[in-house]
Amino acid sequence: IQKWQERKRLPAGVRPLPGPANLPFIGRVHDVPEKGSWLKFYEWSKVYGPIYQTKMFGVTHVWITSEKIAQDLLSRRANIYSDRPLIPNLPDNRTSGDYLALLGRNDIWKRQRKLCNHLMHTSALASLHDYPTLERNRFLYLLSQSPEDYIEYIEQFTSRTVSRLSWGSAHPAPVLRHTTFGLLETISPSGALPNVISFLRHLPLALSPWKQKEKARHDLEDKQFKSNVGFVRRMMEVGRAEPSFIRTFLEEQGVDTGKAKADEEQKAKEADEAMHVVGLMAIAGALTIGSPIQSYILAMCHYPEWQAKLQEEIDTQLAGRCPMWEDREKLPLLRAVVKEVIRWRPPVPTGIPHAIEKDDVYDGYFIPAGATIHALEWGITRDETTYPDAETFNPSRFLLPSYPTYRSPLTTYPNLSGFSQFGFGRRTCQGVPIVEQDLFLTMGGMAWAFTITKKTDPVTGREVAVHWNDYTPLLIAKPCRFPFEAVPRDEHKVKKMREMYDDAVEREEVEKEESREERERTEAWMVEAGVRQKEEEIPWQSVHVSGVGGGGVDDAPAVRTGGTGVPGVAVALGVTVPAGATVVSVAPVVSVTPVVNANVDVVVPGPGVDGHGHGHGQAQVHQAQHEHQPQPEVPQEGPHQELMDNGKTEDEAKSTSRGSSRPASTRSVTGSASGSGSGSPIWGSEPSLSFRSSSAESSDCEERDVMDGKRGEENEGQARRRVRIKAVSNASSTIESLVPTTPEREEKGLRLGVDVREAEEEVPGAWRW
Numbered sequence: 001i002q003k004w005q006e007r008k009r010l011p012a013g014v015r016p017l018p019g020p021a022n023l024p025f026i027g028r029v030h031d032v033p034e035k036g037s038w039l040k041f042y043e044w045s046k047v048y049g050p051i052y053q054t055k056m057f058g059v060t061h062v063w064i065t066s067e068k069i070a071q072d073l074l075s076r077r078a079n080i081y082s083d084r085p086l087i088p089n090l091p092d093n094r095t096s097g098d099y100l101a102l103l104g105r106n107d108i109w110k111r112q113r114k115l116c117n118h119l120m121h122t123s124a125l126a127s128l129h130d131y132p133t134l135e136r137n138r139f140l141y142l143l144s145q146s147p148e149d150y151i152e153y154i155e156q157f158t159s160r161t162v163s164r165l166s167w168g169s170a171h172p173a174p175v176l177r178h179t180t181f182g183l184l185e186t187i188s189p190s191g192a193l194p195n196v197i198s199f200l201r202h203l204p205l206a207l208s209p210w211k212q213k214e215k216a217r218h219d220l221e222d223k224q225f226k227s228n229v230g231f232v233r234r235m236m237e238v239g240r241a242e243p244s245f246i247r248t249f250l251e252e253q254g255v256d257t258g259k260a261k262a263d264e265e266q267k268a269k270e271a272d273e274a275m276h277v278v279g280l281m282a283i284a285g286a287l288t289i290g291s292p293i294q295s296y297i298l299a300m301c302h303y304p305e306w307q308a309k310l311q312e313e314i315d316t317q318l319a320g321r322c323p324m325w326e327d328r329e330k331l332p333l334l335r336a337v338v339k340e341v342i343r344w345r346p347p348v349p350t351g352i353p354h355a356i357e358k359d360d361v362y363d364g365y366f367i368p369a370g371a372t373i374h375a376l377e378w379g380i381t382r383d384e385t386t387y388p389d390a391e392t393f394n395p396s397r398f399l400l401p402s403y404p405t406y407r408s409p410l411t412t413y414p415n416l417s418g419f420s421q422f423g424f425g426r427r428t429c430q431g432v433p434i435v436e437q438d439l440f441l442t443m444g445g446m447a448w449a450f451t452i453t454k455k456t457d458p459v460t461g462r463e464v465a466v467h468w469n470d471y472t473p474l475l476i477a478k479p480c481r482f483p484f485e486a487v488p489r490d491e492h493k494v495k496k497m498r499e500m501y502d503d504a505v506e507r508e509e510v511e512k513e514e515s516r517e518e519r520e521r522t523e524a525w526m527v528e529a530g531v532r533q534k535e536e537e538i539p540w541q542s543v544h545v546s547g548v549g550g551g552g553v554d555d556a557p558a559v560r561t562g563g564t565g566v567p568g569v570a571v572a573l574g575v576t577v578p579a580g581a582t583v584v585s586v587a588p589v590v591s592v593t594p595v596v597n598a599n600v601d602v603v604v605p606g607p608g609v610d611g612h613g614h615g616h617g618q619a620q621v622h623q624a625q626h627e628h629q630p631q632p633e634v635p636q637e638g639p640h641q642e643l644m645d646n647g648k649t650e651d652e653a654k655s656t657s658r659g660s661s662r663p664a665s666t667r668s669v670t671g672s673a674s675g676s677g678s679g680s681p682i683w684g685s686e687p688s689l690s691f692r693s694s695s696a697e698s699s700d701c702e703e704r705d706v707m708d709g710k711r712g713e714e715n716e717g718q719a720r721r722r723v724r725i726k727a728v729s730n731a732s733s734t735i736e737s738l739v740p741t742t743p744e745r746e747e748k749g750l751r752l753g754v755d756v757r758e759a760e761e762e763v764p765g766a767w768r769w
């Protein structure tokens, strides 16, 4: 019947679009893999041509793999091709006004897009207030300290930068990350079943796990957005608001009252709408930009020759300086690399779909009203007429006149403006200035600071394989974790990175204090939403530091003088201690109960403890009773229950880790929550307890994991860094006398030592805001 109806709709002489034969009702759903769906759609384009259709549960999907056709339809016929389809798992997406990018073509969308455009333009004129540089400087140093945590640091970079742009502060970044990735799941075809089996959307809330999850996520997001705007207002009142999209809006709207009530109501409505527009901009920034940053590292592993050329350009043009945004005219190759990374591995490979509002005919083919139109970005970037030898990463295509994509002058081109990867027509991406600056600075900064290479297996001496195209399956695709080395290029850069980081951290001090109220509030919401565990439920870890020498007690003077880290305490923190860092963290004495968990970074202390009879330290990791735990002052960026969440039973997790400290070099080895570590060395070149038990190739590559800390290496990495461990010495009284309890510490419930936060701020890699 459906086929007959469709044929009846066809105007005379017009053909239906080609495409694979459809099964009744489900169409071709079964053919589309969950992972890399764009590869399948691209494969079909090789069979059916650059515009073809598929059916899925009665909906017509049109796939376009030619930039020209995408322009012809989505840009030149924008009056009928600018709507958005309904997202079954977010059924009010076209009308609610919460997410501008998902709105239908209606007045709300027009109004919001105008505002978004204005805010973006204003901010771009002020060079985004240098926020990307500030965060880039922080990012480079963190990456240098722990390259294996690159995903975490990249996500921090993108979410913190866009939080600053949106609300003038980085404090909303952790919650933004959580709610944003939840939204990505909600709207992605592979993220929620109703998006594929659309009738599931009719299930009532009580019966729909997808609706329940989305509601909880949305509630949290709403509270957070309101809190963020409240924060900006509060700062404006005292004249301390940093520049931001919201501040621009509120300033222009005029914060003065004394107007007619109707005006005030109208203003409140407008402010509410602006809150959502800015929220969406933050979401878009937090979601997307991490993809090309990660793809850059992947590209450098496979194309070292381009990295060498890029380094040469930076070195010669900037005389050893780290690239700044003002240098862009001088660095065409860097701009070409940025563009080529996006072309080579499109961050939104399936595109964001449009919907057509009226029947249309293109090149003799019928496109029915209501069809979902996909500009398949993956296919568009593989069009050999525009991008010869498309599979190869080749920035030359934007720099040499022999290529179709060359454009002069090279002081301006290549750039990202008008690039197909940011969409078409009236729905084009509004965030290009942010993307351009973020990518220029991070990729340029990485090329300046590090040589990225594949790893070498220390046993076989062979290169460790790196995948080419194993990407996450959601709408925004990111490369699955892969191993690599990021070797600082010289000592000067190491020093410089530290200075840049210190400056960035210093700048944040005041801001942290000012946003304390909001941070505490959002922390409580995260707990309420189950993203974090309640403080009293957290299985606090305590580290029993015993033995002589480098084991801890003998190093107590370091605590007193604020000198180099104490080995035992360093273990307790779970972070690498850079030589000379002040690492002091002695938490209250808690009863030391059966040994349970050894999930910590093990730090071989650096200079400064050499003189303390190193080699005899033992670290035993215990689970503490937690009757009298102090409340932490600093909220964490992610869930902190992961330590005990690695799928291990308590028995499995029981372990005692012992070892001898190795002096001199500062070296981090990770210990695992599982395994019987008893009596085996945890320090040394071959740790018996390896946190990263799975190989990079077998890494779990689900986006969700990254945020929830449930599975996958990424989360293990986060857990390792975020867990709060309390140190207790078997000679605690000695330490207590060396580090007297202050009234302030007493108040916090801390009997001993300097609180953990102090050390965390000192040491990169610990959790932070």
Ligand code: HEM
Pocket: 100, 101, 102, 103, 113, 116, 120, 280, 281, 282, 284, 285, 286, 288, 289, 292, 347, 348, 351, 352, 353, 354, 421, 422, 423, 424, 425, 426, 427, 428, 429, 430, 431, 432, 434, 435
């Ligand atoms: C690498 C990063 C990014 C990529 C690849 C990207 C790509 C895209 C794409 C493909 C679209 C859909 C265009 C269409 O429907 O034809 C889009 C829409 C949009 N993007 Fe981006 N984007 C990125 C970053 C950003 C950022 C940082 C912002 C922050 C302001 C942003 C804001 C938006 C908005 C507001 C829309 C919706 C426009 C509308 O529906 O009217 N994007 N983006």
